[in-house]
Amino acid sequence: MKYLLDFKLSETRPTQAGDAMLVLEPLDKEKGAAALAEARPGQFVNIQVLQSHGTFLRRPISICDADAEQGLLFLYVKDAGAATHCLCNAREGDVFSILLPLGNGFSFDETYSDALLIAGGVGIAPMLLLAKKMNEAGLSPSMLIGAVNKDRLILTEELSSVGNLYISTDDGTSGEKGFVSQHSVLCRDWKHILCCGPLPMMKGIAAIAKERGIDCQVSLENVMACGLGACLCCVEDTADKGNVCVCKEGPVFNINRLKW
Amino acid sequence: MKYLLDFKLSETRPTQAGDAMLVLEPLDKEKGAAALAEARPGQFVNIQVLQSHGTFLRRPISICDADAEQGLLFLYVKDAGAATHCLCNAREGDVFSILLPLGNGFSFDETYSDALLIAGGVGIAPMLLLAKKMNEAGLSPSMLIGAVNKDRLILTEELSSVGNLYISTDDGTSGEKGFVSQHSVLCRDWKHILCCGPLPMMKGIAAIAKERGIDCQVSLENVMACGLGACLCCVEDTADKGNVCVCKEGPVFNINRLKW
């Protein structure tokens, strides 16, 4: 079930470098709780940013966390354009129209004890909900996150509390020096990789997974409009079904389906 | 001289019914002071409202007050549409691009001791600067302002301190009951009327002035784009020169020039 709901910004938690963690409360508590309860890790929302002068379409943003009990939606927003800039600088009390939850998230079950979550940049955001849901399934996931440097790492504290966190930075200011694809933890005997980050990073990880026969899911970020599988703008050319909507069949795909 | 300057909102003074008095400070103090010093009563500014999603053009707003010494521009904004709504709800610290001062203001000199200023609605705003400038010329103007009811009267306190204020309200909750055109103060022997308000009000006053041979200026509000006399959108058909730009030759016109 998808919901079109108004959410009020109840808090903006400043993070590093102008990004922001938006904490949003549904105006309709009941429907909001239902929508939040249905949110699966890797799913996203499509948010309207009326505050942004030149922004016509909604903006898809991955769900960082969804707390149905408290009735709170957490979106980690990177200040990367006019719309996200407005989101990062929104005022408490501002109301946003949000369509959620959208797409299919990461797949896992209680057998995923040998899974490594890998993320980079703003792709780290959905890993929080993923790790929490894995905790609920009795798993303590291992997570590898990367960034250019220590200052660009996000959510390290939150992630540490829900699993084993490994870190790589390009300049070595935190964790191992280098890309995530070079991190020593990758050498262990993983059965599953669940990955979200910049395209080159995901392609690098996918290549390693393929080579070593590791089951691997990646989360794509194709430019989209509706988020509902109607406009057919965000297609990815898959091996099995040709062009499919990333917003509806994705954003998470098993790399077997991709022509990478 | 016209100036294109950025102004920071330093304060929003709430007034009645969601309107707002914006107090704006130029980022460039020197040029700002020069622009403010040149502002004449009846002139206006053209302000860009990037905060408003659907607003493409600037919005012309009459200058309510301009304090060159303190470096402050005062705009009285009526919450009457998407753009003005954003202005009324702007945040302190928000920066606006403002083109000013524009147009020709009211004409008067030290002989205008028998002048009556008449205004209604948001048209009352420019009367504050007009009365102050008349004070500087040694005049204590008489002013007649009108509104639907007591709650819709604006700037009464400020205006009382710079001249003799007469009031009319449609429902009689303040001053004389009725329209400004019916107020008893109009019966006195005025030589000049300087008027700003809704079109029907100004036409009513103009008719009275014509009948009684009183010199009369009115401030027009034609829809405009550039504010500089370039786009030729805001024309008024004048008796002497045909279509002329309200933004450049006006907004204040002597009624002799109008085909009313």
Added chain:
Amino acid sequence: MVDLSIDLGKGLRLANPVMTASGTFGYGLEFADVVDLNRLGAIIVKGTTLNPRQGNPYPRMAETPSGMLNAVGLQNKGVDYFISEIYPKIKDLESPLIVNVSGSQPEDYAEVCRRLSSLERVKAVEINISCPNVKQGGMAFGTTCSGAEKVTSAARESWDRHLIVKLSPNVTDITEIARAVEATGADSVSLVNTFLGMAIDVERRRPVLSTVTGGLSGPCIRPIAVRMVWQTAKSVKIPVIGLGGIMDGRDALEFLMAGASAVEIGTANFVNPSATEDVIDEISEYCNRHGIESLSELRI
């Protein structure tokens, strides 16, 4: 209370004038969670062709000022898939179904219409002679009277229910095309389809769309669409269906006042997924506020 119903002729009677524009509402099902599909005036489903089409490569979309460019290129699984897999899921909706039909030659249109004839709930077809995103057919048919006539008459021969022809705005005189399809048997015209446009990513120094050009839609083009509806409504006797950047009830009223008998909501569905229902409510509210009892009173 205003009566919003409208009879477009030949069995196409709508409970209200608000339809979905083809290609912006999937098969309706995609919006079922957020829109009461039974309230819609009609559901015009996505462009259907004789054979399955993969459409154009990604990227297919560029956001533009108050609008968007798309270059989907009629991706669909073909008419037979529609008949066997989609129709059964939507046939019990109360809203009439309309299938938008595309092809690369007149015979394709005719064959698709023929196959759709067995579907009782399909009350009309909308013949798309204006898709800017396909190499063959599409807009090429819509920019000349003779091309428009050929497709219209081919479809007409194999379809005896209501036949809408969707016109391209990329022409010098849209009324000329409208009159041509009217003379060839169209029961109504819908206008406008998208404008051929283009965007360049200046940082990467290449066109944004894989196809270089694409179709521009959204409120940006609404003033042109309203003008074309105004001109066309004065130029033909068949009903005119207006579309082009309608975002809300006010916008829909602009088209209805300009002479449209009904409207289609397109790009707005991407921005406000409940736009269709909102437009119905807002038209209703306006009419009641202004004491308007039937849609025909709106035209100016």
Added chain:
Amino acid sequence: MVDLSIDLGKGLRLANPVMTASGTFGYGLEFADVVDLNRLGAIIVKGTTLNPRQGNPYPRMAETPSGMLNAVGLQNKGVDYFISEIYPKIKDLESPLIVNVSGSQPEDYAEVCRRLSSLERVKAVEINISCPNVKQGGMAFGTTCSGAEKVTSAARESWDRHLIVKLSPNVTDITEIARAVEATGADSVSLVNTFLGMAIDVERRRPVLSTVTGGLSGPCIRPIAVRMVWQTAKSVKIPVIGLGGIMDGRDALEFLMAGASAVEIGTANFVNPSATEDVIDEISEYCNRHGIESLSELRI
């Protein structure tokens, strides 16, 4: 450092590719307080006709999504007034002057050009065959090859400096018109003029503009304008001057990459009065950042 100069031929050499679009910048003087007029690539002054024109009645303007409609209707005091009253005030500017010329018959254009010939600083005329806001002439000339040819050849006979023809986008195939005026002697084409559009005030139930329809401009139409420039630049040998919704340097670069040799800034002047200078600076900054040394490298 990039060299922004561009030679459009026949004596029209610009220090940079940024000109003002006719009718949006007055005679330049209106912007003198906020723009350094000497920095502009050229100043194209407002539409000038043989005899004075009062233009259309108020209201002449409607704000639209990311744009505006205007129905000014070529209000101006005529060519003789320009020669005697305006020219003396602007002739000493460093930027070349270009006069936009309109008329209701080919002879009018020819006569205006003839009278302008005495003005040494007028380096070019821009022949407007695309104004949508006048009853006679204007856009009617710009929507057929024969109309465009007639006006171009009449102007050509009485003007031996650079001759720009400004094209209408309200056509099925703008390249056809461009080729026609190229063959008739135009030294360059500028495109696009405004799109014919319309807005209705639904509360008052009447068209917003006194003339019902008007010309749509602004970033809303930019994707269509870029596409037309792209097509035309591949279709003619003479330089193409691009315009249509350029608000900043990025937008200007889109046109230059699409094949325009220069650009005109129009509606942006109303939104950002210093847009022309800002665009020059932003193009410069972009080129330097990307290691581009001359404008010709920009085309994709």
